[in-house]
Amino acid sequence: MTTSTPAPDTTRPVTTASDRRADLPPRREHASRSSVWFTLLRHHLRLLRGGATAWILALTGISVGVVATFEDRYTTQAELDAFADLEGVPAFEAMLGRLVGLNTLEGGVLSRWGMFGILAAVWGMFAAVRLLRGAEEVGHLEQLRAGAITPRALLSSVVAALLATHLVLAVAIGVTHSAAGMDPATAWALGGAAGLLTACFAAAGTLASQLVSTRRRAVGIVGAALGISLGLRLIAAAGGTPDWVWWTTPLGWLGFLHEIDAAQLTVLGAYAVLLVVLLAAAFVLAHRDLHAGFLGSSDDTPRGAVRPIRGQASLARRLTLASSRTWGAVIGLLALTFGLLARDFSEAVADLPTMVELADAVGWLAIDTAEGIVAYTFTIIALLLAVFAVGQAVAIREEEASWRIEHLMVRPLSRTTWLATRIVHSLAAMVALALVAGVGAWAGTAIVGTPVSFVDALAAGLNTVSVAWLAFGLGIALVGVVPRLTAPLSYGLVLAAYLLDFVGGMLELPEAVLELSPFAHLASVPVVEMNLTATGVSLAVAALGIVVGLVAFRRRDLQEA
Amino acid sequence: MASTKVPVVRFDETTKKFGSLVALDRLSLDIDQGEIVGLLGPNGAGKTTTLRTLLGLMRPTSGRALINGVAAWDDPVTALAQVAYIPGDVAVWPQLTGGQILDLLGGVSGGIDEGYREQLIERFAFDPSKKGRSYSKGNRQKIAVIAALSTRAPLLVMDEPTSGLDPLMEATFQACLREAKQRGQTILLSSHILSEVEAVCDRVAVLRQGVLVEHGTLADLRHLHAHTVEATYVGTPPQLEGIPGVQDVQIADGAIRLQVAGSTDALIKALAAAEVPSIQLREPSLDELFHAYYEDDATERASA
Ligand SMILES: Nc1ncnc2c1ncn2[C@@H]1O[C@H](COP(=O)(O)OP(=O)(O)OP(=O)(O)O)[C@@H](O)[C@H]1O
Ligand SMILES: [Mg+2]
Numbered sequence: 001m002t003t004s005t006p007a008p009d010t011t012r013p014v015t016t017a018s019d020r021r022a023d024l025p026p027r028r029e030h031a032s033r034s035s036v037w038f039t040l041l042r043h044h045l046r047l048l049r050g051g052a053t054a055w056i057l058a059l060t061g062i063s064v065g066v067v068a069t070f071e072d073r074y075t076t077q078a079e080l081d082a083f084a085d086l087e088g089v090p091a092f093e094a095m096l097g098r099l100v101g102l103n104t105l106e107g108g109v110l111s112r113w114g115m116f117g118i119l120a121a122v123w124g125m126f127a128a129v130r131l132l133r134g135a136e137e138v139g140h141l142e143q144l145r146a147g148a149i150t151p152r153a154l155l156s157s158v159v160a161a162l163l164a165t166h167l168v169l170a171v172a173i174g175v176t177h178s179a180a181g182m183d184p185a186t187a188w189a190l191g192g193a194a195g196l197l198t199a200c201f202a203a204a205g206t207l208a209s210q211l212v213s214t215r216r217r218a219v220g221i222v223g224a225a226l227g228i229s230l231g232l233r234l235i236a237a238a239g240g241t242p243d244w245v246w247w248t249t250p251l252g253w254l255g256f257l258h259e260i261d262a263a264q265l266t267v268l269g270a271y272a273v274l275l276v277v278l279l280a281a282a283f284v285l286a287h288r289d290l291h292a293g294f295l296g297s298s299d300d301t302p303r304g305a306v307r308p309i310r311g312q313a314s315l316a317r318r319l320t321l322a323s324s325r326t327w328g329a330v331i332g333l334l335a336l337t338f339g340l341l342a343r344d345f346s347e348a349v350a351d352l353p354t355m356v357e358l359a360d361a362v363g364w365l366a367i368d369t370a371e372g373i374v375a376y377t378f379t380i381i382a383l384l385l386a387v388f389a390v391g392q393a394v395a396i397r398e399e400e401a402s403w404r405i406e407h408l409m410v411r412p413l414s415r416t417t418w419l420a421t422r423i424v425h426s427l428a429a430m431v432a433l434a435l436v437a438g439v440g441a442w443a444g445t446a447i448v449g450t451p452v453s454f455v456d457a458l459a460a461g462l463n464t465v466s467v468a469w470l471a472f473g474l475g476i477a478l479v480g481v482v483p484r485l486t487a488p489l490s491y492g493l494v495l496a497a498y499l500l501d502f503v504g505g506m507l508e509l510p511e512a513v514l515e516l517s518p519f520a521h522l523a524s525v526p527v528v529e530m531n532l533t534a535t536g537v538s539l540a541v542a543a544l545g546i547v548v549g550l551v552a553f554r555r556r557d558l559q560e561a
Numbered sequence: 562m563a564s565t566k567v568p569v570v571r572f573d574e575t576t577k578k579f580g581s582l583v584a585l586d587r588l589s590l591d592i593d594q595g596e597i598v599g600l601l602g603p604n605g606a607g608k609t610t611t612l613r614t615l616l617g618l619m620r621p622t623s624g625r626a627l628i629n630g631v632a633a634w635d636d637p638v639t640a641l642a643q644v645a646y647i648p649g650d651v652a653v654w655p656q657l658t659g660g661q662i663l664d665l666l667g668g669v670s671g672g673i674d675e676g677y678r679e680q681l682i683e684r685f686a687f688d689p690s691k692k693g694r695s696y697s698k699g700n701r702q703k704i705a706v707i708a709a710l711s712t713r714a715p716l717l718v719m720d721e722p723t724s725g726l727d728p729l730m731e732a733t734f735q736a737c738l739r740e741a742k743q744r745g746q747t748i749l750l751s752s753h754i755l756s757e758v759e760a761v762c763d764r765v766a767v768l769r770q771g772v773l774v775e776h777g778t779l780a781d782l783r784h785l786h787a788h789t790v791e792a793t794y795v796g797t798p799p800q801l802e803g804i805p806g807v808q809d810v811q812i813a814d815g816a817i818r819l820q821v822a823g824s825t826d827a828l829i830k831a832l833a834a835a836e837v838p839s840i841q842l843r844e845p846s847l848d849e850l851f852h853a854y855y856e857d858d859a860t861e862r863a864s865a
Binding site for chain 2: 033035036039040043046047138139140142143144145146147148149150151153288289290292560561
């Protein structure tokens with residue numbers, strides 16, 4: 001009476017099974033090993049192509065611009081020799097690295113790489129982390145790792161793609177710089193060093209991507225590594241530190257490049273060794289669980305009390321705070337460091353009247369006083385704040401790109417309210433960071449006994465806010481109008497504006513072009529008063545950008561990544 | 562026979578821990594060539610972890626997970642050359658077209674059957690010319706399904722392969738699985754859709770909090786569980802107290818309804834004492850079967 005069906009026979013005769021197996025097409029197992037690898041290499045190159053092209057063009061372009069205009073700019077030997085007086089001056093070596101041979105074309109170009117090298121490092125690090133931890137975080141690596149490939153071979157295909165872009169940078173610099181009249185050996189040494197420096201930071205990003213389980217933390221680790229490298233460069237630059245201290249930081253090695261022959265090979269060799277060590281460590285750690293990192297438990301249960309998030313304002317505060325903390329620490333420490341060094345810097349410069357004049361000419365006023373150094377410090381803080389500002393706009397866009405925003409937008413919350421809430425929090429964060437920098441600079445100068453007045457230091461901080469708000473306003477306008485271009489355009493604009501101010505003078509661009517950069521209008525507070533007109537214009541443009549962003553955001557479709 | 566042959570899939574006391582959480586607890590399970598095995602279990606039971614561990618995407622904390630006798634963690638190239646995988650969350654590259662993504666995934670699997678892929682694209686009514694970002698959820702799923710099936714890999718591992726597919730596409734997918742089975746391909750899939758498992762799987766394995774709680778053919782599982790008996794009687798109701806395996810007895814107005822687990826012999830003898838004009842014995846539906854597992858899980862979790 002039971003109606004249950006009998007169990008089907010699941011054991012089949014072996015002969016039938018193997019016959020069936022013959023129906024399957026032969027798998028090209030052995031032939032395919034390398035073809036799998038090359039498929040992946042092509043894929044990663046395709047993902048890298050756009051960004052790498054932009055970076056290579058930008059880095060090569062600004063650097064070859066320096067080469068091409070060098071002779072026009074410094075016509076008399078006296079001018080060149082005055083320039084050479086900067087060698088060994090802490091303030092300048094802190095910014096540009098070890099300075100030698102500044103009265104030569106090669107020395108002049110190499111000194112600029114003290115700055116350009118930081119940009120190259122940033123590119124290397126972001127590209128690597130995006131391709132590795134970023135891809136893993138969004139789920140792309142799961143499908144690739146399930147292919148006929150080992151985790152290490154997969155990693156090697158990513159690394160090969162990254163290194164290929166660095167090689168292109170090296171060759172581009174070598175070819176263009178020697179063509180533009182730089183000594184070929186130094187040009188190619190610079191190309192090699194620039195490529196290897198980028199590669200080293202990409203390797204650091206590769207390693208960090210194995211260490212921690214989120215893109216954010218990986219960027220944090222490499223960012224910290226970059227910060228430490230810069231910090232060591234500051235120490236090496238400070239008066240009285242022995243020459244070997246430059247060797248403790250990869251950002252310091254570039255300074256040995258112009259000492260022809262053996263030194264060039266030593267520098268390239270040092271980069272190569274660092275690269276191999278970082279990559280080896282990354283490869284050792286690469287065979288690990290998907291979505292896991294070597295550091296930190298994969299058990300993500302928070303320790304301690306969890307603060308409730310009771311609404312979108314509360315969420316906005318939480319998200320803004322999380323990103324501001326790290327930036328606050330970085331900016332505060334930087335301001336503190338410069339404050340601590342301000343006395344040494346200004347006193348060293350005071351002995352070099354030609355240099356004070358030169359600096360004056362490019363807008364760094366009174367750098368023979370602590371106030372002057374603080375003012376100069378805030379030109380760098382202004383750039384960092386602008387980058388932070390743009391990062392805030394990108395983070396807001398990311399909320400939409402990731403589609404997390406859907407949870408909020410299907411609830412009784414207007415788009416304008418949501419965006420405005422985020423905007424207000426970000427604007428406030430920028431003010432807070434500017435004040436932190438002011439306090440840091442004040443504390444530094446006070447500790448070494450040449451205090452800048454507290455109010456002056458805060459004013460120097462607040463002076464930078466208008467540029468940050470301007471960058472943010474433009475970012476928000478992009479979020480509203482061309483959301484998918486928010487990150488590349490807004491970072492690109494900030495960088496372009498800064499470079500325009502930084503190298504535009506050297507390139508002798510027309511005044512009207514130079515003045516397009518908001519950084520050019522930033523007054524050297526506290527040496528002089530805040531430029532109220534420029535600040536007013538910046539704030540007005542920022543407000544316009546925000547309004548455009550708010551209106552456009554309300555009127556357009558939400559757009560995924 | 563089976564003992565002399567290496568099973569296509571072998572879990573041997575496979576354990577996976579995340580910190581103190583035991584996501585998979587000493588799983589032992591063999592799958593032979595040509596079988597279709599369904600992995601069932603409530604959310605968080607460890608299905609995805611099981612599949613990822615098998616594929617070497619995660620290292621077993623202890624025990625082994627083998628494909629054709631090879632641990633994918635140790636030798637992924639050998640092990641995975643025979644496997645195609647559909648992940649649980651299909652993430653596509655927003656900037657690549659569907660066709661580019663299919664090429665990429667085919668290349669990474671080490672080769673595909675191009676003709677079959679064209680046929681699959683046709684059957685799944687998939688448009689490969691669009692950018693990844695513009696695909697709907699179901700279309701993203703189709704990319705993974707087509708990429709996996711077109712490899713004709715001897716072993717197909719699928720994590721909720723039909724999630725997001727419409728009923729028509731689901732039917733197409735099931736037809737593809739049957740054809741794969743015809744060709745002797747082995748399939749391990751996880752699913753929450755019981756009718757799908759019932760339609761295509763030879764065997765099911767049920768996980769609960771990382772533990773394999775049930776394993777066998779669907780018929781086996783049904784046998785293990787209570788059948789529903791519905792009968793009518795005339796006159797004095799039959800005496801049904803204390804019969805082994807009988808529970809939930811409801812007797813009223815000439816109708817009897819009860820559950821019986823195990824042998825029905827004692828129950829039938831007891832019923833024979835009364836006048837019983839009609840009787841119906843119904844095996845539990847798969848839904849009923851699994852509600853039992855899932856509810857136990859929910860109550861255990863609630864009390865924990
Ligand atoms: N990377 C990880 N880190 C920490 N815990 C994890 C990780 N992956 C899975 N877990 C935990 O392991 C357990 C099993 O998860 P798994 O994803 O395998 O469940 P599942 O059966 O696939 O569930 P679902 O039906 O929701 O897909 C869950 O408790 C989950 O929280
Ligand atoms: Mg799952």
